[in-house]
Amino acid sequence: MVKVAILGFGVVGSGVAEVLSGNGAGIQKKADELIEVKYILDVRDFPDSPFAQHFVKDFSVIEHDPEVNVVVETIGGVGAALDFTERALKQGKSVVTSNKELVATHGRRLLDLAAQNNAVYLFEASVGGGIPILRPLSECMSANEILEICGILNGTANYIFTRMVKDHVPFAEALAGAQANGYAEQDPSADVEGKDTCRKLCILSSIAYGWHLLPDQVPTTGITKITLADEAYAAAAGRSLKLLGRSIAREDGTICAYVEPHFVGNQDPLAGVEDVFNAIKVKGNAVGDVMFYGRGAGKLPTASAVVADVIAAARQMDRAGYRPWQPNRPDAVFSPDELSSQWYVRLASGELAGEKLTVPNAEAGESGWITAAMTRPELDKLLAGRDVLAVIRVLD
Amino acid sequence: MVKVAILGFGVVGSGVAEVLSGNGAGIQKKADELIEVKYILDVRDFPDSPFAQHFVKDFSVIEHDPEVNVVVETIGGVGAALDFTERALKQGKSVVTSNKELVATHGRRLLDLAAQNNAVYLFEASVGGGIPILRPLSECMSANEILEICGILNGTANYIFTRMVKDHVPFAEALAGAQANGYAEQDPSADVEGKDTCRKLCILSSIAYGWHLLPDQVPTTGITKITLADEAYAAAAGRSLKLLGRSIAREDGTICAYVEPHFVGNQDPLAGVEDVFNAIKVKGNAVGDVMFYGRGAGKLPTASAVVADVIAAARQMDRAGYRPWQPNRPDAVFSPDELSSQWYVRLASGELAGEKLTVPNAEAGESGWITAAMTRPELDKLLAGRDVLAVIRVLD
Numbered sequence: 001m002v003k004v005a006i007l008g009f010g011v012v013g014s015g016v017a018e019v020l021s022g023n024g025a026g027i028q029k030k031a032d033e034l035i036e037v038k039y040i041l042d043v044r045d046f047p048d049s050p051f052a053q054h055f056v057k058d059f060s061v062i063e064h065d066p067e068v069n070v071v072v073e074t075i076g077g078v079g080a081a082l083d084f085t086e087r088a089l090k091q092g093k094s095v096v097t098s099n100k101e102l103v104a105t106h107g108r109r110l111l112d113l114a115a116q117n118n119a120v121y122l123f124e125a126s127v128g129g130g131i132p133i134l135r136p137l138s139e140c141m142s143a144n145e146i147l148e149i150c151g152i153l154n155g156t157a158n159y160i161f162t163r164m165v166k167d168h169v170p171f172a173e174a175l176a177g178a179q180a181n182g183y184a185e186q187d188p189s190a191d192v193e194g195k196d197t198c199r200k201l202c203i204l205s206s207i208a209y210g211w212h213l214l215p216d217q218v219p220t221t222g223i224t225k226i227t228l229a230d231e232a233y234a235a236a237a238g239r240s241l242k243l244l245g246r247s248i249a250r251e252d253g254t255i256c257a258y259v260e261p262h263f264v265g266n267q268d269p270l271a272g273v274e275d276v277f278n279a280i281k282v283k284g285n286a287v288g289d290v291m292f293y294g295r296g297a298g299k300l301p302t303a304s305a306v307v308a309d310v311i312a313a314a315r316q317m318d319r320a321g322y323r324p325w326q327p328n329r330p331d332a333v334f335s336p337d338e339l340s341s342q343w344y345v346r347l348a349s350g351e352l353a354g355e356k357l358t359v360p361n362a363e364a365g366e367s368g369w370i371t372a373a374m375t376r377p378e379l380d381k382l383l384a385g386r387d388v389l390a391v392i393r394v395l396d
Numbered sequence: 397m398v399k400v401a402i403l404g405f406g407v408v409g410s411g412v413a414e415v416l417s418g419n420g421a422g423i424q425k426k427a428d429e430l431i432e433v434k435y436i437l438d439v440r441d442f443p444d445s446p447f448a449q450h451f452v453k454d455f456s457v458i459e460h461d462p463e464v465n466v467v468v469e470t471i472g473g474v475g476a477a478l479d480f481t482e483r484a485l486k487q488g489k490s491v492v493t494s495n496k497e498l499v500a501t502h503g504r505r506l507l508d509l510a511a512q513n514n515a516v517y518l519f520e521a522s523v524g525g526g527i528p529i530l531r532p533l534s535e536c537m538s539a540n541e542i543l544e545i546c547g548i549l550n551g552t553a554n555y556i557f558t559r560m561v562k563d564h565v566p567f568a569e570a571l572a573g574a575q576a577n578g579y580a581e582q583d584p585s586a587d588v589e590g591k592d593t594c595r596k597l598c599i600l601s602s603i604a605y606g607w608h609l610l611p612d613q614v615p616t617t618g619i620t621k622i623t624l625a626d627e628a629y630a631a632a633a634g635r636s637l638k639l640l641g642r643s644i645a646r647e648d649g650t651i652c653a654y655v656e657p658h659f660v661g662n663q664d665p666l667a668g669v670e671d672v673f674n675a676i677k678v679k680g681n682a683v684g685d686v687m688f689y690g691r692g693a694g695k696l697p698t699a700s701a702v703v704a705d706v707i708a709a710a711r712q713m714d715r716a717g718y719r720p721w722q723p724n725r726p727d728a729v730f731s732p733d734e735l736s737s738q739w740y741v742r743l744a745s746g747e748l749a750g751e752k753l754t755v756p757n758a759e760a761g762e763s764g765w766i767t768a769a770m771t772r773p774e775l776d777k778l779l780a781g782r783d784v785l786a787v788i789r790v791l792d
Binding site: 019020023026027029030031124129130131132135136137139140141142143144145210269272284285286287288289290291292293294295298300301303304305306307308310311312323 | 415416419422423425426427520525526527528531532535536537538539540541606665668680681682683684685686687688689690691694696697699700701702703704706707708719
């Protein structure tokens with residue numbers, strides 16, 4: 001019998017309770033053991049919930065109940081979530097989470113703490129919502145050296161871009177629509193400034209390369225400056241605007257990870273990914289490109305990934321989860337300034353060498369260009385003194 | 397120390413040896429233990445191979461060497477491959493394979509035999525080549541009831557369709573090109589008649605639904621009758637022609653599995669899958685649609701999946717692999733004749749109710765149509781007495 005405690009009864013936490021009870025029979029069969037929610041920790045009261053009898057307000061009840069084998073942490077952030085995760089692992093309880101900030105920041109230490117206490121720390125739901133990605137990357141692609149990861153990792157940003165293109169509304173209006181539909185938080189900064197993508201990229205990279213890449217090593221540019229004009233020029237260039245998290249390994253073992261909007265060619269499978277969907281492309285030296293696609297967020301998709309980890313923890317109480325991450329390697333990170341790319345440039349006036357893009361109803365004097373391949377510092381030199389309205393990297 | 401024996405030094409077998417040695421350092425780290433090829437079984441001699449000293453011709457050497465923990469079966473077929481797999485499992489050796497015919501036909505019995513002998517039987521490479529699909533389906537989606545599987549599972553058939561469309565060459569010429577490029581066997585019947593897709597669909601369905609679906613329960617239509625005219629009408633309908641393996645679960649627990657060419661709408665991510673790429677869409681009741689995409693065949697991609705299973709077997713010597721499959725359920729299968737779909741119909745003469753498709757240079761009198769949704773028996777009744785040149789299901 002596996003007894004579960006859920007920490008936080010928000011969107012994901014309540015989804016986990018729902019999936020565990022709703023798909024009950026199938027899940028019990030797959031877990032080989034009965035899985036039962038014993039506690040739900042939340043500061044709020046939920047007297048009308050079907051799970052009302054399970055609520056507690058004091059974590060130490062869970063911490064000191066030897067019957068609890070698996071703790072599901074869906075609190076978020078790095079405050080109470082970190083404290084409770086550490087205390088649970090120290091008691092030998094496995095912890096499953098969807099908390100990307102916590103994993104990206106403290107993943108290495110928590111994986112080690114789990115291993116020291118014969119527990120597992122699993123976080124499939126922290127990247128790509130319900131899309132299976134971390135386990136396939138960690139296990140199914142283990143025969144490969146990973147050469148590149150490139151993904152649409154934030155559904156909110158992708159939804160905003162899709163609405164800008166399809167409904168011809170500017171960024172602010174598309175964002176307001178995303179908030180009205182529940183796709184964006186009231187404080188949308190983590191999504192639109194790229195921090196959420198950055199955290200997910202750190203988790204993917206740490207699993208792929210085996211050492212803990214930290215968020216502050218990932219130069220991150222969000223989408224707040226993207227205009228309808230940029231979307232129009234992207235279409236004129238036969239490309240789609242996407243916010244990508246990308247990490248690239250060089251043969252010498254160094255990696256470059258960054259988050260930026262990109263022009264993505266329409267023949268690339270990433271270009272067709274719309275609305276709140278996510279897609280992650282991974283290149284291995286043996287398998288070539290593989291891509292994983294699905295809903296990157298949402299109550300039930302995310303809960304689906306959490307519950308799969310609960311089942312895995314239940315089946316593998318005495319087994320390894322992810323491999324440990326080696327310590328961060330500050331000297332193994334190189335800057336995206338070293339990457340040569342073509343660039344989209346929008347100018348307020350004048351001409352530029354390269355492919356000129358033509359859009360209907362362009363602002364007077366404005367023009368859009370696709371340059372030859374060069375590094376960003378080379379481009380900045382070329383553009384010195386010009387009236388530059390936008391610069392966006394073109395994915396090669 | 398894990399010692400491996402590879403059975404069959406063909407394309408996949410030699411790829412496995414290559415990946416195990418080429419990515420050596422990374423693999424050893426991921427396996428937690430040293431993995432070493434001890435034997436390679438083949439009837440042929442390979443005196444110039446770097447692995448020359450490992451060759452044996454008598455399986456009993458491998459069978460009776462207690463040092464061998466993992467046997468990689470890349471012989472193919474259900475003759476010697478079945479015999480050697482059974483004998484290896486009975487000795488408690490785990491077996492890893494890419495042999496879809498063997499798994500689709502005897503998977504249930506071999507999984508049971510593995511479990512009885514504390515070994516695992518793993519076959520990620522049997523479906524989708526290097527694409528991680530069986531483990532994600534089995535583990536990461538375990539919180540879901542699987543509602544539908546729909547996939548482009550045969551790279552050869554997809555390559556032929558892509559060449560027909562892009563190079564405007566008829567089926568026979570596209571097939572010859574596939575053979576010249578090494579994408580199709582000299583006897584291409586398993587690929588173009590849909591048998592290969594059928595076997596892969598049986599493996600996916602057995603994992604998804606938990607009981608062994610057999611190939612003869614899957615009505616299978618290949619692509620040999622598809623003409624350039626059908627491709628032209630597909631384009632006119634805003635759709636792409638794809639050979640799909642599809643299985644659908646009804647709420648009463650019955651399933652329908654079939655293999656047929658389909659018209660796929662261009663907004664569907666499957667429509668953009670070209671050349672030898674495979675893609676598998678899986679719908680779970682919690683996660684919704686997820687899709688897995690990559691190279692479905694080829695030496696190194698397939699070897700990548702085999703070696704990942706070898707690593708998993710090495711890490712999990714005493715652990716469960718896939719869950720056991722329950723016995724086949726003859727009464728739980730319903731016919732695709734019960735599925736209502738729109739249909740593409742090409743007529744030699746006359747008119748039909750529905751959307752008329754217009755193509756340039758149509759044969760005199762010929763016409764293409766998309767009908768309303770109905771079952772195949774309803775359609776056949778409607779078409780009785782008509783001069784029908786082609787009927788293809790439209791994916792809804």
